[in-house]
């Protein structure tokens with residue numbers, strides 16, 4: 001993980017002081033609300049339905065134990081004692097006072113954290129695979145590239161006022177996409193070309209929200225060291241041609257669609273030709289310098305499948321289920337990756353209390369070299385757990401609420417805050433998630449259903465990624481009443497696809513039953529080994545429609 005140097009610290013402290021001054025002036029009435037707005041947004045501060053909301057970046061999803069403890073303290077001292085992990089590897093506080101935000105930012109700066117560019121029309125936090133650097137099938141660790149993008153894009157004067165917000169995601173694994181790169185403004189896929197050289201496949205113009213789009217590829221292979229100049233060329237074309245007259249048409253996805261991906265790519269190439277060899281071009285030294293921060297922790301030399309583990313799994317069905325569902329293969333023998341789902345029924349997905357943040361800090365120190373990762377599915381990961389300590393970890397965290405063994409299942413729901421906190425919501429989403437989790441409380445049945453992504457958003461902004469849920473739920477407003485529209489067949493995986501709308505929407509109380517009917521159609525039609533998405537893709541939407549609207 002990147003560690004700040006003196007310059008980083010100084011820049012951040014100066015930024016905090018600057019924002020303190022801006023906030024003081026706003027509170028004293030010397031800055032009008034519309035003058036303060038872009039300033040506060042660039043510092044992660046929204047003003048929401050019930051209170052302000054502060055969004056803090058977690059670069060490439062990584063947190064150290066001291067940072068977790070600091071988040072815990074902030075949530076206790078300035079908020080209501082909890083924090084919310086989002087679908088973009090950020091963390092949000094929902095109840096800070098505007099006057100306290102400069103103090104919060106100062107507290108964050110002390111532990112090398114910030115809220116820079118987590119809102120506003122600029123380049124947002126670059127996200128990546130939560131298993132980066134430890135999984136078995138990646139070409140190389142994507143995190144150094146995320147860090148290079150962060151250093152290049154932070155305070156970039158040319159890209160501080162884009163037509164709209166801008167999101168970049170990086171994925172490095174040929175087989176799996178855990179970063180949903182095809183639904184980002186720019187998605188980067190680390191690849192080797194035919195000559196065995198290393199670089200990026202570049203997707204541009206994906207995104208969710210009002211107009212969901214799976215991003216097209218505009219360049220099959222970009223050499224590694226050209227990364228930043230090429231990104232600069234894309235951003236320039238967007239900054240120049242992107243629509244500023246209509247907020248709903250301002251995202252790069254609209255521009256790429258309107259121009260066509262080919263024409264957009266040509267414009268990028270033409271721009272790139274000017275700046276390809278500019279000082280922004282990466283050097284081997286610059287890349288290697290950042291890579292030094294992502295070296296391996298001090299792994300011990302261990303064997304896979306220690307004897308005790310088999311016995312523990314045989315003796316505890318609950319532990320065995322958790323291992324099957326929530327534990328993944330690690331590149332080092334004797335280690336594994338443990339995902340702790342924040343999806344206990346009755347707790348809003350992604351929410352953690354101050355106490356839990358501290359418990360997570362303790363767990364990372366005890367079991368995973370003091371580091372944690374957050375995922376875009378609103379879960380957290382201990383990436384370097386010794387297999388011979390897995391049972392102890394599971395026992396320790398069970399009473400903390402982290403051992404729910406439902407990763408990737410129907411009850412591991414992605415869910416935005418919806419009408420409970422968000423000013424833009426058409427409907428609540430948290431109670432829908434809870435009602436579905438409650439209805440599907442038989443874990444054997446849930447396991448039998450296999451992998452299913454169920455994603456819920458409270459409005460068309462799609463913070464809950466409903467378009468790419470195998471089952472998507474969208475809050476809609478019908479004459480002042482809260483209703484829910486369902487879509488089926490979305491995926492954010494390698495074979496990314498957008499869900500298709502099932503039909504007329506439903507009242508909240510009907511939702512669990514509707515989901516049950518959808519699941520019944522799957523169960524009746526699936527062949528052995530098929531996932532929900534496989535079955536849907538084979539049989540289409542009609543059988544689901546017939547059953548649900550019968």
Ligand code: HEM
Nearest residue numbers: 053086087088207208209210251415416417422461462463
């Ligand atoms: C509570 C305050 C929030 C506000 C006011 C807000 C606002 C918005 C808006 C206006 C959009 C639409 C952007 C567009 O289509 O151009 C959006 C999209 C999005 N937001 Fe939020 N959001 C909030 C919270 C969250 C949370 C809690 C999450 C994660 C759980 C999140 C993650 C996202 C994601 C992933 C998108 C998808 C956008 C895309 O296609 O780029 N947001 N949000």
Ligand code: SF4
Nearest residue numbers: 416422425458459463
């Ligand atoms: S999807 Fe809508 S309701 Fe949910 S957080 Fe985003 S803006 Fe708010």
